[in-house]
Amino acid sequence: MATIDVSKPILDRNEKLAAENRARFDASGVFVLDLMASPGAGKTSTILATIAALRDRYGIAVIEGDIASKVDAEKVKAHGIPAVQINTGGACHLESDMIKRAVDALPLDELDLIIVENVGNLVCPTEFYLGEHAKVMILSVPEGHDKPYKYPGIFQISEAVILNKVDTMPVFDFDEAEFDSVVRSLNPAAPIFRIAATKGQGIDGWAEWLAQRIEQVRAAAGKEPR
Amino acid sequence: MGITQGILSSAFEAAENAGAERITEIRISVGEMTEVVEFALQFAFESLTPGTMAEGATLTVTQIPARSHCNSCGADYGHDRFQMVCPVCESLDVNLLQGRELRIDSIEAQDADEVAAAADGPAAEE
Numbered sequence: 001m002a003t004i005d006v007s008k009p010i011l012d013r014n015e016k017l018a019a020e021n022r023a024r025f026d027a028s029g030v031f032v033l034d035l036m037a038s039p040g041a042g043k044t045s046t047i048l049a050t051i052a053a054l055r056d057r058y059g060i061a062v063i064e065g066d067i068a069s070k071v072d073a074e075k076v077k078a079h080g081i082p083a084v085q086i087n088t089g090g091a092c093h094l095e096s097d098m099i100k101r102a103v104d105a106l107p108l109d110e111l112d113l114i115i116v117e118n119v120g121n122l123v124c125p126t127e128f129y130l131g132e133h134a135k136v137m138i139l140s141v142p143e144g145h146d147k148p149y150k151y152p153g154i155f156q157i158s159e160a161v162i163l164n165k166v167d168t169m170p171v172f173d174f175d176e177a178e179f180d181s182v183v184r185s186l187n188p189a190a191p192i193f194r195i196a197a198t199k200g201q202g203i204d205g206w207a208e209w210l211a212q213r214i215e216q217v218r219a220a221a222g223k224e225p226r
Numbered sequence: 227m228g229i230t231q232g233i234l235s236s237a238f239e240a241a242e243n244a245g246a247e248r249i250t251e252i253r254i255s256v257g258e259m260t261e262v263v264e265f266a267l268q269f270a271f272e273s274l275t276p277g278t279m280a281e282g283a284t285l286t287v288t289q290i291p292a293r294s295h296c297n298s299c300g301a302d303y304g305h306d307r308f309q310m311v312c313p314v315c316e317s318l319d320v321n322l323l324q325g326r327e328l329r330i331d332s333i334e335a336q337d338a339d340e341v342a343a344a345a346d347g348p349a350a351e352e
Contacts, residue, residue, distance in 0.1 A: 002334060002335075003332050003333070003334055004240050004241065004244045004246070004332060004333050004334075004335050005331075005332050006236060006237065006240045006330045006331060006332055006333060007329070007330075007331060007332070008236060008329065008330060009328060009329055009330075010229055010232040010233050010236065010254060010328040010329060010330050011228075011229070011232045011328060012232065012236055013232065013235065014232065091228070093228070095228070123261050124228070124261070126261055127229065127260060127261055127262070127328065128228070149308070152307050152308055153259065153260065153261045153307075156259065156307075156310075182308075184311075184318065185308065185309050185310065185311050186308060186309075186310065187310070188310060188311060188318030188319065188320060189318070189319075
């Protein structure tokens with residue numbers, strides 16, 4: 001019977017479910033951000049700083065992806081923000097069916113922004129579309145300016161790059177000019193936001209970029225600008 | 227591992243829809259700009275296929291090189307994964323044309339008769 005033509009994406013099931021998620025987000029006018037970084041880069045701190053900057057303007061919820069524990073969701077909930085914890089039980093990235101189940105537990109009609117904190121990993125999350133409007137990555141200064149050479153994929157798939165812990169720059173031998181130039185050659189269009197999340201430093205520029213993206217999705221769903 | 231599971235579930239579905247009993251080869255295309263490493267794919271494939279209809283099958287990987295289009299000067303050019311800037315005019319306003327593929331192209335399958343024939347005389351198998 002020989003050759004059977006298949007011609008479809010390898011991650012077909014994931015991508016179909018992701019498209020369903022996306023249709024739901026678009027219909028509700030909710031902007032969804034997939035935030036990726038290595039463990040300890042400051043994903044949760046960046047989320048908390050982002051919440052502080054935008055909570056008066058927008059309804060925000062967080063989906064926390066971790067291999068185990070609900071530590072991060074508890075941290076977010078302590079700030080009065082709805083949070084759902086996904087435990088992947090060993091898997092190194094989130095997939096769209098996990099997001100679908102998490103979203104079922106959120107009050108979508110009251111929201112404008114869902115931040116998905118992906119599992120700490122600079123490789124696997126890049127290949128899995130969850131239905132998000134944008135993937136954004138965080139690199140922290142202590143990780144070193146050479147990371148774009150080692151993990152080019154995540155720098156290329158991200159629509160913006162956040163450089164966190166810039167207050168520690170004097171301690172680490174971080175070459176900012178080289179970092180900027182490599183990120184630029186990998187991903188010419190991506191802005192680089194320099195922040196120190198726990199100090200609230202540099203959050204304004206990042207929050208403004210995010211607010212613009214939120215407004216686009218709100219407008220497409222017929223919501224008034226805020 | 228997640229990628230290999232994706233490959234197998236698509237292959238099984240296609241084979242079952244066609245009434246096949248056994249898969250002897252799976253052909254996929256992988257773009258140079260993805261994080262997929264062929265060595266890891268082959269390892270996961272060998273680990274996941276025993277006991278399935280794809281036991282003993284070959285995984286054939288075609289690498290798709292990265293190519294981009296420059297929106298400033300109109301050039302189309304090939305590049306490695308680290309350098310997307312237009313080599314002609316050095317513009318940063320560029321679009322990737324190919325290189326992010328993760329696609330299952332086709333499979334070679336056998337129906338019940340062919341499986342039985344192969345079991346009777348493996349030497350007759352292609």
